[in-house]
Amino acid sequence: MTSFRQSDRLRNVRYDVRGPILTEAMRLEAEGHDVLRLNLGNMHPFGLEARPEIVDAVAAGLAPAQAYSDSRGIPEAREAVAEHYRRCGIDDVSADDVFLGNGVSELITLTLQALVNPGDEILVPAPDYPTWTGAVNLTGGVPVHYLADEANGWNPSIEDIESKVTPRTRALVMINPNNPTGAVYSEETVRGIADIARRHDLILLSDEIYEELVFGDARHHHAARTAGDDVLCLTFGGLSKAYRVCGYRAGWVVATGPLHRAADLLEGVTLLSNMRVCPNVSGQYAIPVALGAGAPGSPLPADIVDPDGSLERRLALTADALNAIPGVTCVPPRGALYCFPRIDREMFGVADDEAFVLDLLHTEHILVTHGTGFNWPEPDHFRIVCLPDEHVLTRAVASIGDYLARRRR
Template structure:
């Protein structure tokens, strides 16, 4: 008997860790050095864990080896609730918070608790591909709304409105955005909230980069903007506190919970089925929410800002390549002019770049962008290394044809 993958996986793609990754692994196994510009992993590029987080975790190790509350440690959940109350949310308590093994686990739980076969979620294009993947795994359809590159990658409100149907359950909003680095305006977010309000939709707000913004940009929380809309806010410590491997994230429920009582019972059941979140990592949360070390990294002369600037300039210096300046997050989403560079298969471009230059980036179609004319890089390497790598990409493109 041949065992085959479940039909539930048909059409499910997660190219950040897809087939090209396997080739990168094979190259490293053969002794090559590969520059991994595909995954936002701060630890791989020398970013240190704040001492307060390590201290809080190590002190709790001897008492965190047993199962805990399925929603998570009470003190950590209360710390998360207090964090959002200080940022304009209303009427939040510890019971409105679910802790998880990173945002990825919580997003999967949230979508599976919401979506029936044939239901639709509105998801941005380009997106962080997990949202599309888990929607399909849950039996739903991810309907992609357009983010406008000419408007600094802001979502197109008219396009969102046009794609709402009687099967639409929620709008996914990724802000600050991965992969584009866009930070959404207050006006735009109020427009999205009004659409959700008018059509009785839930909002799923992926805000894991809320503290990583540049040039004085301000992040606005959708849950604070729309207190009368059921909103699930997702965030965690992986990026802002450089502890991706600790898998420490949270989901906050705001808005009229009485409208979502049955849904929340389902979400709580799923939380119980995974027994509980990682024990030691939960003890990091309260300490982390009082840590502001990210501020120095995103300051005008901070490391993350310098790297963002150098990457942005270097990408725009490549003939036939352009990039909207990222206002947040840890990525740059570059456009390839296919009239200059004859590329019709962006996955093949990424694969060939990896083989020749040993640089691993992610193709734009891996983020559910319809055309093969973009690629994403992370901006985590030191500025000199990053600029050198981008120049190598430019030289590769100069002689490349499909």
């Protein structure tokens, strides 16, 4: 009998954040175990709610949302996105440069499908948000990983990136603030990356979905602003994180720079946007109110993303508690929602980090994600989501510490 098989293009496509370990966690839950899920940056299950105006705007939009919209999204939402970037100092952005999508996730795949020919190389950070590597593989392109340097606050080395450019390189992906490391790149780093794109005529694909989630003295620098007029930059953003509405699937990609040279590519992005007809329309109604466009005196995003400083505290507390475990080190995150600690492989006898997180799940009922799931080359890291209440996080890290102490013995 024939077995019906998936396409060969999926051979190198992985998304372990929702992979086999989650399936095992769900099996344990079905058996009646309580599993603490620290695998997804999903705000609402942790009691982190959106501003009520955002929810109300979507509710009020449900009637008109019965219709398909323009394939790029409703004009008022695209204008709100353009206005957001103009406010951030990226002049000249207009609603025509904005494509809305069902979250950044859809737009990553769509954009890479429009851009990449088989064999084209795309520079992607390691570790990365794995949709990037997966989507490059899906198109038949080749993800070429450049390393983020843990010893330098997880900033990528500009020299390492440049050494990996070849005649086949088409684009350079940066994720800033970074998932999974929590790094927020300095202006110098962003400029260095933009300069490489300029020197080698690469497209800068800048995933800035965590742009408002920066803490302490960290500052976010938009790649599009730093790169200026002569680098084609596609900036990805959305409402899933700072605005806490992951489920509305409201994301965008914005094209800036020498657009006259990008007409053919953008025609391709438009074609693929037309083929998926339009993004979910109801979620788009969240965008104008979330970004505060057109409402004089409405709060700037920075005022609403971490109103009581609780996210910042949760990240700091988790990093401190991890660093207190012998054999574990964690670069304190400066942005986003995660810690990405290193474990001493020899001390804990870890040969396979997926097996390690599976064992942690079985013994402690805590679900985290192994570092190789983020295309980190060594099996010596894991990612923990820092969204629960402080006492839950404290208990979770204590359980991880107990588990590791037992592994040591």
